[in-house]
Amino acid sequence: MKTYEPILLKNMMQPEYAGSLPEYERAGGYQALRKVLGKVTPAEVTAVVMKSGLRGRGGAGFPTGVKWGFLPKDYQGPRYLCCNADESEPGTFKDRQLIERDPHQLLEGMLLACYAIGAASSYIYIRGEFVLGAKILEAAIKEARAAGYVGKNIFGTGISIDIWVHRGAGAYICGEETALLESLEGKRGLPRVKPPFPATHGLYNKPTVVNNVETLANLPHIMNRGAEWFASIGSPPKSTGTRVFCVSGHVARPGNYEVPMGITFRELIYEQAGGMRSDKKLKAFIPGGASAPFLTPDHLDVKLDFESVALAGSMLGSGGVTVMEEGTDMVWAALRLMEFFYHESCGKCSPCREGSSWLVQIMRRIVNKRGRMADLETLTDLCKNIAGRTVCAFGDAEVSPILSTLKHWRHEYVTYIHAAEAANLIRPEPAGAKH
Amino acid sequence: MLKEKYQAEIDEILSRYPVKRSALLPLLYLAQREEGYVTETAMQEIAGILKLTPPQVYETATFYTMLNLKPVGKFHLQVCKSLMCALVGSDTVIGWIGTKLGIKPGETTQDKLFTLSSVECLAACGTGPMMQVNDDYYERLTEEKLDRILADLRQTGTSSLKTGPFMWPEPANAVKG
Ligand SMILES: Cc1cc2nc3c(=O)[nH]c(=O)nc-3n(C[C@H](O)[C@H](O)[C@H](O)COP(=O)(O)O)c2cc1C
Numbered sequence: 001m002k003t004y005e006p007i008l009l010k011n012m013m014q015p016e017y018a019g020s021l022p023e024y025e026r027a028g029g030y031q032a033l034r035k036v037l038g039k040v041t042p043a044e045v046t047a048v049v050m051k052s053g054l055r056g057r058g059g060a061g062f063p064t065g066v067k068w069g070f071l072p073k074d075y076q077g078p079r080y081l082c083c084n085a086d087e088s089e090p091g092t093f094k095d096r097q098l099i100e101r102d103p104h105q106l107l108e109g110m111l112l113a114c115y116a117i118g119a120a121s122s123y124i125y126i127r128g129e130f131v132l133g134a135k136i137l138e139a140a141i142k143e144a145r146a147a148g149y150v151g152k153n154i155f156g157t158g159i160s161i162d163i164w165v166h167r168g169a170g171a172y173i174c175g176e177e178t179a180l181l182e183s184l185e186g187k188r189g190l191p192r193v194k195p196p197f198p199a200t201h202g203l204y205n206k207p208t209v210v211n212n213v214e215t216l217a218n219l220p221h222i223m224n225r226g227a228e229w230f231a232s233i234g235s236p237p238k239s240t241g242t243r244v245f246c247v248s249g250h251v252a253r254p255g256n257y258e259v260p261m262g263i264t265f266r267e268l269i270y271e272q273a274g275g276m277r278s279d280k281k282l283k284a285f286i287p288g289g290a291s292a293p294f295l296t297p298d299h300l301d302v303k304l305d306f307e308s309v310a311l312a313g314s315m316l317g318s319g320g321v322t323v324m325e326e327g328t329d330m331v332w333a334a335l336r337l338m339e340f341f342y343h344e345s346c347g348k349c350s351p352c353r354e355g356s357s358w359l360v361q362i363m364r365r366i367v368n369k370r371g372r373m374a375d376l377e378t379l380t381d382l383c384k385n386i387a388g389r390t391v392c393a394f395g396d397a398e399v400s401p402i403l404s405t406l407k408h409w410r411h412e413y414v415t416y417i418h419a420a421e422a423a424n425l426i427r428p429e430p431a432g433a434k435h
Numbered sequence: 436m437l438k439e440k441y442q443a444e445i446d447e448i449l450s451r452y453p454v455k456r457s458a459l460l461p462l463l464y465l466a467q468r469e470e471g472y473v474t475e476t477a478m479q480e481i482a483g484i485l486k487l488t489p490p491q492v493y494e495t496a497t498f499y500t501m502l503n504l505k506p507v508g509k510f511h512l513q514v515c516k517s518l519m520c521a522l523v524g525s526d527t528v529i530g531w532i533g534t535k536l537g538i539k540p541g542e543t544t545q546d547k548l549f550t551l552s553s554v555e556c557l558a559a560c561g562t563g564p565m566m567q568v569n570d571d572y573y574e575r576l577t578e579e580k581l582d583r584i585l586a587d588l589r590q591t592g593t594s595s596l597k598t599g600p601f602m603w604p605e606p607a608n609a610v611k612g
């Protein structure tokens with residue numbers, strides 16, 4: 001097996017590393033902040049991040065430096081940084097590790113980002129279930145404040161940056177950046193219509209950057225080792241750096257693997273994660289969290305970078321790679337994810353609210369052997385009328401499991417429906433019936 | 436009344452935000468910590484503190500699944516049922532708990548000790564099947580482990596089988612579930 005130099009997971013590869021401030025400092029922590037604060041201009045920091053090619057690790061893969069560059073230059077009022085630690089995309093569990101095992105790496109990244117965008121206040125929006133993570137972050141902020149890394153007049157530079165932890169309370173949609181802002185403002189987490197974008201109208205209507213935990217954790221390393229170094233890792237020029245891929249499902253060693261972008265799924269699954277857990281062969285995998293369309297064994301040589309996965313008809317998304325073995329019922333799998341999306345639809349727009357409910361009903365009907373052939377057309381039709389017609393990208397996400405399983409494993413849907421026909425279970429249904 | 440008991444904590448929470456309403460979720464959590472769930476009285480009091488109308492507080496509170504608007508058991512067993520956990524047996528875990536405690540998801544045991552819920556992904560998909568009990572995660576569940584957890588909870592109110600910070604790669608000598 002090829003091994004790669006870990007960057008983000010480096011400290012915590014030592015099981016005894018507990019992530020305290022002295023340990024982080026001994027490992028070279030807060031050097032980047034010392035080097036940068038008051039010595040390099042914020043515009044230069046942004047330029048370095050742009051040049052590194054760093055793209056967001058939260059799902060959409062937007063270039064981080066470019067996003068920062070959208071903030072109005074001449075605006076005098078407050079600006080905010082929000083760290084997206086909502087990590088609710090099924091299949092994703094990397095931010096949890098980054099937070100629980102090396103909290104100061106994230107804090108240093110946040111301080112650098114705050115400096116670059118001119119924010120004096122920042123919030124870590126962490127999913128409510130991460131009680132331990134929130135406690136660890138609170139303790140780390142306290143340590144950093146006592147040591148003078150966080151708070152007023154950092155290193156005597158006159159620059160003040162504060163960081164607070166804000167816990168969510170169980171709503172997947174609050175990972176969507178504008179829903180996150182609404183939630184942080186004490187409201188229901190309903191996504192906002194964009195534009196305007198958070199860069200100009202974000203938290204409290206002020207210029208705001210929302211970045212994912214893993215994105216921010218990369219910053220100290222980029223500032224320490226330089227844009228050229230970072231840009232040489234992965235598949236430059238468009239997918240630079242490493243990613244922490246979360247491998248779950250039927251593999252021998254599920255877990256988080258930090259590898260340079262651009263290795264193949266075959267290498268990630270069969271070498272890093274130890275291959276399949278039994279003799280059963282790989283049947284399907286999801287390359288980037290629940291929102292990413294399913295792929296097949298034919299796609300094993302696709303490279304794990306933004307462009308290659310998109311070309312294969314899916315997306316790198318959140319980095320959650322879920323592997324399914326032979327014998328897995330693909331209709332059942334799609335239904336399980338559809339139930340998730342149905343449960344999590346925030347209800348703001350009707351194609352998603354009503355559509356997700358219809359999709360779940362039809363999928364349940366099929367799995368309960370009460371489906372009919374026409375259902376397959378209806379499913380496709382509904383999906384096409386949801387995707388692209390909603391307030392937020394949730395609408396595009398929720399149709400992926402059904403559309404992609406219909407594309408690759410349509411015969412499994414047909415088998416269910418034939419079983420229904422054979423059992424003669426199909427009856428005309430009264431209008432408005434619940435299935 | 437929360438205000439009398441927790442004035443200092445409430446003030447500290449309010450100091451984090453330039454706009455009061457942002458303190459809503461933290462205050463609802465405070466109320467839930469106090470009573471085990473968010474009572475109507477607490478919501479009214481919070482509305483007063485934040486200068487909101489009570490409906491503004493209700494509509495927010497009802498949006499979030501982690502805020503309990505009615506009492507739950509002392510131990511809230513929340514088993515993840517999303518796909519990645521389902522692939523490695525979460526339905527079986529829900530079945531075991533159901534049989535052992537005689538309750539279905541959404542129900543509470545008569546002694547008010549356990550509430551069972553099936554929930555969506557808790558970001559522990561590589562270590563499934565898993566559940567959260569109150570604040571703690573329990574991962575790589577097996578039937579044997581589950582028996583011990585339930586017994587521990589009854590006896591001591593917690594269990595040493597809960598997971599701490601996410602260890603990966605696993606220490607070489609880690610006990611596999
Ligand atoms: C439905 C939905 C859920 C999302 N959930 C998350 C999440 O849990 N964590 C996250 O970092 N980004 C999530 N995102 C992406 C965010 O909207 C946003 O793009 C991201 O936080 C930006 O950070 P980045 O540029 O560093 O990736 C989600 C997006 C959508 C549409």
Ligand code: SF4
Nearest residue numbers: 346348349352390392
């Ligand atoms: S697409 Fe769904 S989740 Fe997004 S705003 Fe509309 S209803 Fe809410």
Ligand code: FES
Nearest residue numbers: 515520557559560
């Ligand atoms: S699917 Fe169960 S924790 Fe993610």
